[in-house]
Amino acid sequence: MGLKTFKRYSRHITRGPRWKAIRVQALQRDGWKCVQCGEKVGLEIDHIKPVRDRPDLAWSLDNLQSLCGRCHARKTRTEAGLKPLPPTRQAWRSLLQKGL
Numbered sequence: 233m234g235l236k237t238f239k240r241y242s243r244h245i246t247r248g249p250r251w252k253a254i255r256v257q258a259l260q261r262d263g264w265k266c267v268q269c270g271e272k273v274g275l276e277i278d279h280i281k282p283v284r285d286r287p288d289l290a291w292s293l294d295n296l297q298s299l300c301g302r303c304h305a306r307k308t309r310t311e312a313g314l315k316p317l318p319p320t321r322q323a324w325r326s327l328l329q330k331g332l
């Protein structure tokens with residue numbers, strides 16, 4: 233399964249006012265920083281157990297964690313069965329993200 237298919241599972245969850253509300257709850261709980269590296273910029277909410285595997289936990293605060301874009305992308309790639317990007321490419325990509 234490709235990355236696109238994998239992401240599609242959570243896309244319909246992460247739209248709409250209900251998601252916005254629970255997203256803020258998760259961010260507040262985690263202190264508005266990435267739980268993995270402490271980054272405070274570009275935070276995203278991750279489903280600890282992917283929506284694909286546990287759709288019943290899609291709205292459970294216990295199944296959510298705050299991650300920065302870099303940590304989130306890395307986790308998503310691993311879950312989708314793809315190899316993580318080589319460190320040099322990863323660094324370059326995050327540089328680009330910060331510049332935007």
Ligand SMILES: [Zn+2]
Binds near residue numbers: 269270300301304
């Ligand atoms: Zn991070």
